Amino acid sequence: MENVPENLNYQMKMKDGIIYVYENAEALSMNKPRCLPYPDLETFAIDMSHVLAMIADGPTKTYCHRRLNFLGSKFYLHEMLNEMAELKELKGVPHRDFYNVRKVDTHIHAAACMNQKHLLDFIQTTYKTDAERVVLEKAGLKLTLKQVFNNLNMDPYDLTVDSLDVHAGRQTFHRFDKFNSKYNPVGASELREIYLKADNYINGEYFARLIKEVAHNLEESKYQHAEPRLSIYGRSPEEWESLSHWFIQNKVYSPNMRWIIQVPRIYDIFRSRKLVPNFAKMLENVFLPLFEATVNPQKHKELHVFLKYVTGFDSVDDESKHSDHMFSYKSPKPEQWTTDDNPPYSYYLFHMYANIMVLNNLRKERGLSTFQFRPHCGEAGSITHLVSAFLTADNISHGLNLKKSPVLQYLYYLAQVPIAMSPLSNNSLFLEYSKNPLREFLHKGLCVSLSTDDPMQFHYTKEALMEEYAIAAQLWKLSTCDVCEIARNSVLQSGLSHEEKKHFLGVSYLKDGPEGNDIRRTNVAQIRMAYRHETLCNELSFLVDAVKSEV
């Protein structure tokens, strides 16, 4: 273990849902926390109301709508004029094509990262060797794999993807509840427990093996990477210990994977089961262990090591669920949030963001890795979700609802907030493929990537990410330059390290425009890069000019 300073005297305490760090017990008693800045609730609430006012303002809407239309038409012109020239550039690049540019699956859930056929084969394989192994403890009874399948009245040899029934179909459209139950193979929560959980009777051995098989396929493909989501629920403070123990013991690490922690927004369920007394406790369960491992890595070795491979946080759940509470700076503090109601989306986002920021500041000081905030956002539900994420997120997953607000869409364009889109997932859940805005967003210049979300539920072939790209390319008649631009975006917005990004995109990848592009690595035409850069500068200078003329 490298030399990370230990600060055994440090004290941590949550206040108003945010963790504060104190040099020692004395500082704690005097309530003098260390300075680890984060935006306070008031600032956030004010900013939010600003943006909310802006997106509702008539003239602003018209302006943004027209600028976006202009961006769309301009790209169309660019395409007509430069399509062949871009293609010529790409043909001239030796040894690099769509197949060997790096692609990152920027949004994928670990518990659904294998396709249905893979899961089926895995279940059958385990049964061949492990039928007599105790794999489950239920109501005090220890059950072997054979007993589990006997109870389900089922012979694994006869199991099919039909009876497995994890694939989304027409029945799941606009039914997130039905979709969630697809995580239970054969509709049996026992099988989910045995095969898709890290914390179970067999210590998540099967789950780890499944993921490692997926990782092995990525490594074989060489050019594909993925950022699977693992869950931390906030039910208890031991979850982190258990998850990192599972990760280390099973050697789940893969050079082609980076990990994201998803926190489901299901406080209401834990509260009604009396697992937590208030919302602050849930936040504490999620964040306090991270502070402890940061301050005292020797005492939390496994978590400390695991965190090296974790690059960010995701916030997940059905966005179409409505919340009665209107979030403002008058909302109850997390310690006072004791009802069974679930806090609204913005409330979750602010508190996750604030804690991550404090944590990042602490970790930066100590030379440790930091975390991105990459919530699911704009898959469904209120447009305010996209406002909260605009103020807090490093990038978002889905972003479909940007369709509905020209102002937000333009803001996401100007700020180049990356968006990991999953049109096949949307097609099964919220929006038909042909209506998906990905192509339009890409053409206008928003920073979009392609991701699979849940291969188990949505994909058919062995190469889920390639299936996703193939369908987009076929259906939207994307050019090679288009798909390589998407692939480049996916690397940019991923949690891959600076060194890896230099290797995959070119040493100057942080520079704007063609200068930042190494066509020999990305296979994105310099003509395209120049177009994107000039267009963005143009939009920004318009705004600057407008502000100047106002003054």
Next chain:
Amino acid sequence: MENVPENLNYQMKMKDGIIYVYENAEALSMNKPRCLPYPDLETFAIDMSHVLAMIADGPTKTYCHRRLNFLGSKFYLHEMLNEMAELKELKGVPHRDFYNVRKVDTHIHAAACMNQKHLLDFIQTTYKTDAERVVLEKAGLKLTLKQVFNNLNMDPYDLTVDSLDVHAGRQTFHRFDKFNSKYNPVGASELREIYLKADNYINGEYFARLIKEVAHNLEESKYQHAEPRLSIYGRSPEEWESLSHWFIQNKVYSPNMRWIIQVPRIYDIFRSRKLVPNFAKMLENVFLPLFEATVNPQKHKELHVFLKYVTGFDSVDDESKHSDHMFSYKSPKPEQWTTDDNPPYSYYLFHMYANIMVLNNLRKERGLSTFQFRPHCGEAGSITHLVSAFLTADNISHGLNLKKSPVLQYLYYLAQVPIAMSPLSNNSLFLEYSKNPLREFLHKGLCVSLSTDDPMQFHYTKEALMEEYAIAAQLWKLSTCDVCEIARNSVLQSGLSHEEKKHFLGVSYLKDGPEGNDIRRTNVAQIRMAYRHETLCNELSFLVDAVKSEV
């Protein structure tokens, strides 16, 4: 070699474009051919004018249009009522799901049966070992692989799918001419000659190896089969000898492949190059060798063996090319067709069909395999193509233009003429995916299958047929029962043997309705089979009643 009677005295002679068989020289001199029936030109022309009148008749159009609408709505109802019941049936089937039902790629061209990445890898592999090998003779010069690439100013290591440039893109839409040139890797006919031809300086060795790699992948997948098209042009009578020699010498045989011979409709090119004096000569070059091998297998051993694996004929070319000639029984006979103009589609179809029929009758007598006629039809061009094929074809490829004629569509439904559809190919060439009628045809009950046409030009993943199924299933939200019905159709309409079909579909597969379906093999719900059968019987009995009431 099994015991096939030799008839060394038999004489063959073409008359009016049809081959006649004579017992011996005497019968020939007395012009007394053996009785091998085929429909004469007059019958065909009269039938054709009947159908043409029918498809133009107002009341008939209205009737068929309404019946087709009814069939569409009826299926919609069926789906709403029985979807869950069908699914339940499928879930109850042990060990059978979409992944392990048999699927046949019913329409695929051998010269494009590998995907672009596969071809690229293959070229690079051959260069590693064979750089110094003479692979091409051009203008009297013998060239090594290295010299070929030097002349093209190219290092195979630097070759990419972009520079290979065999993939169809936006540039090929409605440009069949551009599409055809995509068969030339790097735009260089030399590479097509070396890698994608059976009859070249290296005796088609690379082409055979490529196809065998594709076959190997099919065999590995176990449940996938393909029916690749190999070309016979009719330029010279030696083509068959050469093709069968290539096939036998290179052991191209695979249990997962059955072969179809495609005859391009390019008489005009051969005539203008003075390779043939008239159209009859082209027909003779295509068919006479088959008669000879049928009559005297000992003398044509390789062709005789090759023909065991050939199950049919295809007629191919750009259907959107217009022909000035209006085919009728007054049209010049093939021997008189001496101009540079290309005969129209119907003229080709009739003469191929008539010769195949004579040949089949002869082969049946002798206990030999017979051939299906499976032309490309209705991909583009005149609606009359679909009329000719309705009168002659066992099944067709594409059939898109059935959209345009309710009467023909209804006839194809009533006669259950199988249609091998390739929506991804159409999407790049003639019709956007979302407008493809496959889903509509399937729902109405036409006998459609899915096929890839040209994986080299259209597909992205390693599993082209699965990509085709996946996209159709995703985009049209097909149920498992739908895709398994398509897979079953593909086996039914394929050239697989009766024994294989019994094995893949169930012993009673020739029976109508649920009786003919073994759900444990096909994974098609009996409810679906019953619905299809009852619906078809209902439509047919309507017609019978109408005819009765007329009398």
